Amino acid sequence: MNIEEIRQQFVQAWGVLGTSWGISRSMAQVHALLLLSKNEMSTEEIMEDLKLSRGNVNMVLRELISWNLLYKQTKPGDRKEYFIAEHDIWQIAVRIITERKKREIMPARQTVKVLLANASDANDAEQKHIKQMLGDLNSFIEQMDTLSELLLKAEKNALLKNVLKLMS
Template identity: 80%
Template sequence: MKTDEIKTQFVQAWGVLGTSWGISRSTAQVHALMLLSSSELSTEDIMQQLQLSRGNVNMVLRELVNWNLIYKQTKPGDRKEYFIAEHDIWQIATRIITERKKREIMPAKQTVKALLNSTTDAKDSEQVHIKNMLTELNSFIEQMDAMSELLLKVEKNALLKNVLKMIS
């Protein structure tokens, strides 16, 4: 299979996967293209290769920069901005976990804890059921938070990294 065909298939597949992870198809496709690019790409390069509008590409690039998944670069004598992806898979995973924790796990954790604190005097069966569900949900979120912390430490922990390699 030719390089362009591999890139096209990966970009399309990553775009579909991205939507199931709650990421826009365009964001996933731009990230996929940049992952497979060994050199920096300009906004125009991305627009041309993915057939996306300038506004869409600019918005996606800003989001990927905010997630620390790509970096902005300039070239002397060139007014264009160029972008290059982080290519270290462990760094990518760490950054995604960190952002997801900040945007999803922590707000859910705070909400469930606040609601759980409101159920201290549960009396009827429905209130008891709600309290039990919130207690289980709180426990699950705490475990997810602990697991995310463990995954964030993997990069620094060679033993844990080797254990993960062995079980995969």
């Protein structure tokens, strides 16, 4: 398999996986393309490689920049904007964990806490079940929050980083 076939297969696979992770196929494909690109790429180059519309590519690039996964660059004398991906895998993981925590874990945690605080202590079996489930869900979300914090700290802690490498 030549390098172009590998690149194309990775971009397609990353796009499919992205939908499983709750992001658009286009967002995952643009990220994959730039992740495997050593050099920066213009919007036009991305559009051509992935056969995506300008609007779609522009929207995806803004979203990837907001996740801190891409950098925008300009070249002297050139009016085009160029984009390059973060290539440090630990930094990518930290940024994705941070963003997912902000967008998913924290809102879920807040919602469940409010509902749990408002749940009745009545003896009704259904109410007890609801309170139990909310309590279990709250505990699980707190554990996921703790786990995400540990992963974020691992990037800064060489010993923990090495332990994680040994586990793989």
